[in-house]
Amino acid sequence: MVTTSSLVSPSTAEHTAMGVVLDLIEGIGRVPTGGTVTVGFGHAHRVAALDLVEAWCAATGNEIAVAAQLTVTVRHGRAPDPLAQLDPAQRPGARVWVYTNFDCNLACDYCCVRSSPKAARRAIGADRLQQIASEAADADVSELILTGGEPFLLNDLDDLVNSCTDRLPTTLLTNGMLFRGTRLERLRRMDRSRLTLQVSVDSATPAIHDSHRGTGSWAKAVNGIRIAHEEGFRVKVAATLPADQMHELDPFHVFLDTLAISREDQVIRALAHRGVSDSGIELTVNSLIPEVTITADGVYWHPVAADHDDQFVTRDIFPLADAIAEITRRFVAHRRAADSAAEWFPCA
Template sequence: MVNHGIVLDLVERLAAVADGATAAVPLGPGDQGPVTQTVAAWCARTGNELLEVRDGAAIIRRGHPPDPLAGLASGQMPGTRLWMYTNFDCNLACDYCCARSSPQTARRALGIDRVRRLAGEAVQAGVSELLLTGGEPFLLPDLDDLVAACTDALPTTLLTNGMLFRGNRLERLRRMDRDRLALQISLDSATPDTHDSHRGTGSWARAVAGIRIAQDEGFRVRVAATLPAGQSHELQPFHTFLDSLGIAPEDQVIRALAHRGNADAGLELTIESLIPEVTVTADGVYWHPVSADDTDQLVTAEIFPLAEAIAEVRRRFSDYRARANAATQWFPCA
């Protein structure tokens, strides 16, 4: 028998809250079993959700919460791309390096065995692109093997400062798959002054030379610039210069300086404010490559199975977005 009193109470209390919000509906004294069954049946018919019964009341969510991950732009779903820090040592000591890399930094190499396994598991986990970064990957004597393990599995981007394309390292570059590999070379300005002030005297000229070598070798080249606040006036001259080098507009990447690693200023980036990009280092799985040397964004020290690490990142991200959505609910006053 339907308890019409409780049904009217349900309608009245849920009408006063926003979609996705909750209401507590008292069940009354006595045997609450039949009343709870009525509430559960009513929720099922009306598209609401009975969360629990406690302290003599039914806790009900109006409607069903939207998928917190719905509406993400193409490519933003965590796990679409997988970043790997091949190493942390570098031939440069840039004053705003998010990974704190330098010639004195310990290598902390990921290693060929883990890279090969990660590339294989990435395919099964639905990853569509691999990105290798450092440190400076071209310091590694087996970089061509690392890259081959990745390009055999998925399209790959290799981030580098472009300054080491000579001798044995140039030969390693020449052994890489031009059809499946893009090189992303760091260059911060159209002229040497700004770039060299952060990365070292002469580094701009050597990076530009590296871009030209990579192009001559038949690789797709992306160029990525890090611009501190107040340097937006450099954008147009920079784009004009990259156009002159033959860098396609879609391969000209501009990113803001982040207050991470060596940087003493920049954007404050937290787990709550960042759309995650799953990042693996020798130390574990991190939320984002910009913070892969910071313990506050370590997701798990267990790299494998990769699918479980990706699932954990998605779960946490979904929770953060759901809480943010709940904090902006409509509150009826009339």
């Protein structure tokens, strides 16, 4: 038997839901824009009250921050769009990184993905790379960046690169040490008008570079830059510098000037505490603006952690647009959570 006291007429349910909105209006008026107010559902039916709160938010320019079981938290005004705060070039999916392989002819002591001659290849493969390039072009990606490992260890690298440059401007990261014989022939078959080579050089003189990357590697890399230039390629140089070597920057830039590397193509990146590096800056999904990164194992948040589970996003590379959307969604959620944390702990 149902007792009358357990029955709530539709009319009463509507009225109690409206009571929640009245509480919200009053609470919102007491917090500054960007602040939040939490109200309880009381005797209102949760679903009906949430529907009404949602409609009220849409009509008044506020937004639900958290819909809990017994309460709803509403933000006064709308939180700033984290994507709108980014430079368009930083938008997730503006560029897509692809690890072509993980094996390498070097075993750098700071490699963020633990590449070495002993590392398993884990190649992305021609078919997948072609599909990535195709879907990236359709997803408004403006550039593909191929990295490893050392891509020039792959016997089909020319085909791989050309499948990318056929669709989008592409940058190929390399240590620049393998431009000879058949590998030089592969380089010559790449599209100079659409491909930029990015060679890793860490210092103006051999000592520091070789201490991380192996004896003789500096001279070969510098020679590789000369070869690439002779072959008509645009060359960028990327240096990985620990904090205590940042004072070396000025002479380093001067050195790169002598190699005819334009200043805009001289990239300095901080050492990350990732992979086999035992020092460097800590990079987490909360502190990193994502750069969509694809490996044979799936999609990662950022190339600096493409061998780390904490930045693994999804095993599903395709549809690529979905993977980009998922990273974008997570980025927005992280930023909003960080903003909320800042609101919660203003004095701590």
